[in-house]
Amino acid sequence: MSRPTDAHALRTAFLDFFAERGHERVASSPLVPFNDPTLLFVNAGMVQFKDVFTGRDKRDYRRATTAQRCLRAGGKHNDLDNVGFTPRHHTLFEMLGNFSFGDYFKRDAINWAWEFLTEVLGFPADKLVVSVFNGEGDDAPFDQEAYDLWAELVPKERIYAFDAKENFWQMGDTGPCGPCSEIHIFRGDGPAPATGGQPGKGPAYEDDAYMELWNLVFMQYEKHEGGRMEKLPAPSVDTGAGLERLAAILEGASSNYGTTLLAPLVERGKQLAGVSGDQGEREASFRVIADHARATAFLIADGVTPEKSGRSYVLRRIMRRAIRHGTLVGLDEPFFHEICDLVVDQFGDAYPELREARAAIADAVQIEEQAFRRTLDRGLKMVEATLAELPAGAQAFPVDPAAKLYDTYGFPIDLTRVIAVEHGLTLDEDEVAARVRELQGAGDGAFVGGDAKINDVYFELANELGATQFLGYAEVEQRATLQAIIRDGQRVDAAGEGDAVELIFDRTPFYGESGGQIGDHGTIDNSGSGPAEVRLEVSDSQKPTGGLIVHHAKLASGRIKVGDQLSLRVDVTRRDAIRRNHSATHLLHHALREQLGKHVAQKGSLVAPDRLRFDFSHPRPLTREERVAIERQVNEMVMANAATGTEEMSLANAKQAGAIGLFGEKYSDEVRVVTIGTSSVELCGGTHVARAGDIGLFKIVSEGGVAQGVRRLEAVTGTGALDWVQHTASIVEQAAAELHARDPDDLLVRLSKLQEELKLKERELAQVERKLATGGAGSSEVIEVEGVKLLVRKIGAADPKVMRDAADTLRDRLGSGVVVLAAERDGKASLLVAVTSDLAGKKVHAGKLVGALAGHIDGRGGGRPDLAQAGGPKLAGLDQAVADAATQLAAQLSK
Known part of the structure; x- marks a missing residue:
């Protein structure tokens, strides 16, 4: 070798x-x-x-x-x-x-x-x-x-x-x-x-x-x-x-x-900064940028996005530390995405997932850098002001400003500490974090989120009974022995008609909610041992702990006791709808990774009978073309009608088979792997269709963001998708009839024409409003308040732009003075004050004057010394505001 x-x-x-x-x-x-x-x-x-x-x-x-x-x-x-x-x-x-x-x-x-x-x-x-x-x-x-x-x-x-x-x-x-x-x-x-x-x-x-x-x-x-x-x-x-x-x-x-691992990244940073050679003390900043770009690219390729907690916050810290070091060496424009792109070039042969995620890396980095630069600009000004106010000999950066920086601007506490250290100061991060909790109204150790408290009785039953045997993969009806009854949070031996109860059996075909799939509904009765004298309606099935499956039910008739043999029947129509949506979720996950890149990782899901919801890591909204391509690929897999396979295997073999799981989840040594054809392979304990074709039509109905770097898709399948299509078609048909359009394509033409006509009418209306607002402003309307000209006018209905244009015209006519306008817009009151440049901020402040008048309309407002606006819900107060203008102006001039 x-x-x-x-x-x-x-x-x-x-x-x-x-x-x-x-x-x-x-x-x-x-x-x-x-x-x-x-x-x-x-x-x-x-x-x-x-x-x-x-x-x-x-x-x-x-x-x-x-x-x-x-x-x-x-x-x-x-x-x-x-x-x-x-x-x-x-x-x-x-x-x-x-x-x-x-x-x-x-x-x-x-x-x-x-x-x-x-x-x-x-x-x-x-x-x-x-x-x-x-x-x-x-x-x-x-x-x-x-x-x-x-x-x-x-x-x-x-x-x-x-x-x-x-x-x-x-x-x-x-x-x-x-x-x-x-x-x-x-x-x-x-x-x-x-x-x-x-x-x-x-x-x-x-x-x-x-x-x-x-x-x-x-x-x-x-x-x-x-x-x-x-x-x-x-x-x-x-x-x-x-x-x-x-x-x-x-x-x-x-x-x-x-080395050849990092030197090209260091040099790229220097090129962007317009420097070369050893940069002395600034060399460390270029090294930080190089190292952090490598970490950022790999983390995003592995499905981590910059967010506010856990692994995602570590990524955000790394990125923001690099971006700040960029500002220290003169990189004042977004640059970090270019260094990360070079990481893909340098390491993509050894780690192909980087190349697959190139676009996602670029998008995520640019979005985060733009957001952080705004935070950095605001935060650094406050840091500098705090440092300037410190007394001579100070040894620590004060806690309250550091807490406010984080609470108000999202400025990272650890970044404040780094800056403090650079100025020879210390910062107690734990004390700052405690102060942040106070500002946010949370006590010590407060934790937002997390699982609801599980009833202690479930822990007892899990230890006593063990896991419930789940039969629902193959069966939707089964006889079982009633092992426990819970009523009002307490174990009881029996229950009667009208009671709301939670039931645990030795085995069940009911799926307990888990893995994003909601629980089954159905019925329970004693029909297996003669006429059905006992009947319960099951409204939910949960899996609280230890493998227990708990049936939430209400006794419609009869009486039950522990030890009874009862017949459990799942609502098959509802279960089939859930199966379609769950299998569609797997196909959607595969299509997202194919169309957007392997950086896509599941962040959460909901599988219900009427819809499916899928959250995934991706740095930007999907384009219309991407949505169409994803939807088409899922439907092509549905039409291929591949069989669904399930297999119990070791976790290691599942990973070798390419099975996708939720990172961070704890799986048992033996896992259930669900495959649909040769494309979709996932770890899953849920219920699925026998063949992909059973899903029927798949239709994406919405896409949006739920957090930075996390997108959400909602979709429908089968008859739900048919209902959505038919409902949408009905709306289109009605709209076409209203607009006398021949077909949907003609509908778009007519809508475009209507929009143009509407814009023309709005422009004409604005011109009329402007003329009404400015017309007839003779000297009789102008009064003097302590030597300052004041024009006050109530102009009826006008939008903010018309009011500003009118104020500019009237202010120019005055030459020197103050204009106060009052108007109604969409059922609310509006006020505007304009002051000529010779008076603005010297004798009269528009923002303070409009603020003094805003109380009459139960509103508030403010603005620049020369122009300010206020709004409020109280229309009846407009006349009072107009009448009070001279008094408030006089009060301001006398100060």
């Missing part, structure tokens, strides 16, 4: 090296962890294999190699504040790894790492040092095996033994764990010092002299409660080598930002 020439070739060389040694080449997982809500982002190469190491997940291979994109910018692993100011800190980075799941162990892991570094990359062997675990008692002793293996490759004087902080890895307080060996490179001149075994020497103590390149974790123990260690029956290997660090050594760069 030839020596790679740059960072991108290095990535390929690593994967090829281990693939040649029997490793499955596994694609990088998205940055949002699949099936692991405990992590904000994937922060290490082994995250996608976590369940494999613990034995909960089985794979078809026992060796794997990856180039995994990772992100550390929030939660426990947060390097954000250091990024750009050190040579090696990043938000996003790539971790190269090779893994053994009970296959090879220490010898192969050590030999291959050494071979790759010294023979493939050509790193000088005499500059490399290694470390091993020095032991912690009998449970986890000194790693003699690793030491002896390294001694075959490296002089003992360059082997160091360190404690658990440096050389022992564990996933948590309990679980798989083991010693690790690290490979470091000496960064000084000449060979690495031969100081192995000497206390206080080596990479654990001399950070500036060494740089870690590779970490080999040997998972050979399981740690139990209390700290007891047991050997694993199948020891495993988890290794990680940072691509950025390896590239810096390979390319002879003094910093990761000088």
Whole structure:
């Protein structure tokens, strides 16, 4: 294998090296962890294999190699504040790894790492040092095996033994764990010092002299409660080598930002700023921009959008930090989308999802930058004003202005802290957050949103009864045993006619609301054991906790008791409508990803009998052409009439099959995969049609935004779609008849003609109003108030533009003075004050005068010194306002 020439070739060389040694080449997982809500982002190469190491997940291979994109910018692993100011800190980075799941162990892991570094990359062997675990008692002793293996490759004087902080890895307080060996490179001149075994020497103590390149974790123990260690029956290997660090050594760069991974992004920022070469203190800003552009592009490609909470807020912080650093180096116009676009070019070969999401990345970045620049301009002015007012010797930025910045302008608290630090000040972010809660009327620890409190009785029943057996995939009617009755929140043994109850059976065909699909309706009776004396109407079915399915029902007749055998019947017509909409939701999801890009990720859904609703990540409204294309693709899949398949499989196999799930959701080890033909493959527990053709017609009825970067589509299917089409056609027919149009195309022509006629009439009316408003303004209408001319006129009905035009005309006629106009518009009162330039702001302020008069119409208003308007609901007050104008003007002139 030839020596790679740059960072991108290095990535390929690593994967090829281990693939040649029997490793499955596994694609990088998205940055949002699949099936692991405990992590904000994937922060290490082994995250996608976590369940494999613990034995909960089985794979078809026992060796794997990856180039995994990772992100550390929030939660426990947060390097954000250091990024750009050190040579090696990043938000996003790539971790190269090779893994053994009970296959090879220490010898192969050590030999291959050494071979790759010294023979493939050509790193000088005499500059490399290694470390091993020095032991912690009998449970986890000194790693003699690793030491002896390294001694075959490296002089003992360059082997160091360190404690658990440096050389022992564990996933948590309990679980798989083991010693690790690290490979470091000496960064000084000449060979690495031969100081192995000497206390206080080596990479654990001399950070500036060494740089870690590779970490080999040997998972050979399981740690139990209390700290007891047991050997694993199948020891495993988890290794990680940072691509950025390896590239810096390979390319002879003094910093990761000088490698082919990041240098082009740094240079692009400088080109846009019109500078070149080392920028001294400003160099850090260009590094921040480069790093954050890479993180931004990958996050958006993985379905994250800049919003106000969670992962989305981390993205927003990253983007806004980069944009602010852009303003520090003179990038005063939107620029960040151009750097992100270069990320797509640079990394798109290794990560094709970037190319697929190029348009979405550009849209999301431009929208966020435009919004933040407005926030930044307002916020920075307030920050500067606060800094200017601080007394000499102040050490902290005050809490109240920081809280107001966030509450009023959306100015990030952490950005205020960064600016404060730049001025030698501190800021207590926790105290600011507490003050924000006060301003917003929330108490300490207040949480907006979240699930409603689940009745404690459900927890008891879940522990006692276990999950309800769901039969509804295949059946819509079934006999079952009544296990529990809840009335008014309490368990009871029996219930009678008229009671509203919640019922739990050992099994049921009723679907309990979950996964966006609402619960079934239907009936329950005792018809299986003779005449139906008992009848209940089921109005809802819920799944509150522990797999329980709770039937909300009302006893129409008879009496029931725990232990009864009853017949449960789902409303089939309603269920079929829900099935159509649920399957259509899957096809819609697939079409959205095909038409808009793989960045599209589900953000929520509702599947009801009358409609479906689907929320998804996308940075901008859909064009009419996109809506048509999406709708057409769904209907083409419906007409293809592919069969729906369902299969229970392991989560790992489902992911390998390309199944789409909700990121952040916690799935069980065995999942249900629903496929419709060969296109749509999703993890889903809902009910579906037998064939796509059962959906019938699919029609999108609305599209809009629900949050920044999140769009919502609503659609109808089957007879619901037919009803919508027929209703719309009826409206079109009625409109055509009213306008005497021959057909819908002629209707559009006639509407266009009517609009032109209406605009002409409006212009003519405005001219008439203007003449009426300005006509006859003779000297008799003008009075003097303390030497200032005042013209007051009630002009009837007029829109704001007519009033402004009239005021301009009358003000010009006065030459010097004040004009007060009163008018009615759409049942509301309007006032306008205009002041000539020689008086405005000197003797008379239009905004203050109109504000004084606005009380007569129960309104308020304001404006510039020369022109101001007010509006209010009280029409009867217009005459009082006109009569009071002279008095209020006199009061202002006397001040």
